[in-house]
Amino acid sequence: MARRSKADNSEDDKDRALLARVATQDRMAFESLYAKYFSSLSRYLTRLLRRPEMIEEVVNDTMYVVWQKAGTFEGRSKVSTWITGIAYLKGIKALDRLRMVPEDGAQTLSEEFDLEDANDVIQKLGLEEWLRSGLHALSADQRSVVELTYFSGFSYQEIADVMQCPVNTIKTRMFHARRHLAKLLPVLEEHTLVDRIPDGVLPGKPDVHRSSGEGKRKPVGSRKL
Known part of the structure; x- marks a missing residue:
């Protein structure tokens, strides 16, 4: 935690x-x-x-x-x-x-995704609008994970406590949420939001600086917006 x-x-x-x-x-x-x-x-x-x-x-x-x-x-x-x-x-x-809860479609997460430090990207570049624009495409559980991570500043352990499930389940839901949000990039790009997302933050957007050691994100001192 x-x-x-x-x-x-x-x-x-x-x-x-x-x-x-x-x-x-x-x-x-x-x-x-x-x-x-x-x-x-x-x-x-x-x-x-x-x-x-x-x-x-x-x-x-x-x-x-x-x-x-x-x-x-x-x-x-x-x-x-x-x-x-x-x-x-x-x-x-x-x-x-209301019978509005979609299936989560969760699968076993085979890789570790460290998204805890992505909150500074949201804060610095004003991407809250981008996230909100895509929340409608997510399941209720995925929306909750995104909301608590990026808008409320909760850690994965705290979200697991809220949702009463293992931390790995939270990571799985975040992984699938990111995949769904990434699919919306062509639509959201029309609103010029995607151009402000740094390389490497989203799946499918390569980090061209990673090999040279440039463009690495610094640890976040505070997760709150």
Whole structure:
């Protein structure tokens, strides 16, 4: 798991304190936690569900579970990871009710893909629009992995905790998500977004500088946008 910064630890400590109060049915603490997470959960669920009319309902369902189950939080993950995991499960159930969940088509990943450091590309070159443009082509699970990686700054281990599956499954979903997004390049190129993607970032776009040692990406100090 990626190292937590002091700021991350501080925020998580505050969340843990609020959650402990929520476990005692402290309504003011719950309102504070609700207000803090409403926007981030809404953004996440907007991309996962793609149904604006469902967002607030699923956010409320998520936070209702937080209210009911706060006392069961064991502290093995960050509070934000725990709450996002509840939102993911509620979102998938909502999609399932609408019979909108496509098959993931996951296969065994034969190679290791280190995409953790690609977040700086998104940040520096403004490729959020490119990713959002292609999310409609992905399965719900693949959308969730892309959303949590690039827009929420989660590590693969944290995403695995959210989705309750092995880290290798997360890597597999990211691999297939990248393949699907790469197929959209001819369409998205019309919007001049692809021209700004450095060599080697996407499959099918060779890194012409790699052999000479140029163009290597530097490690990312922070995964958050």
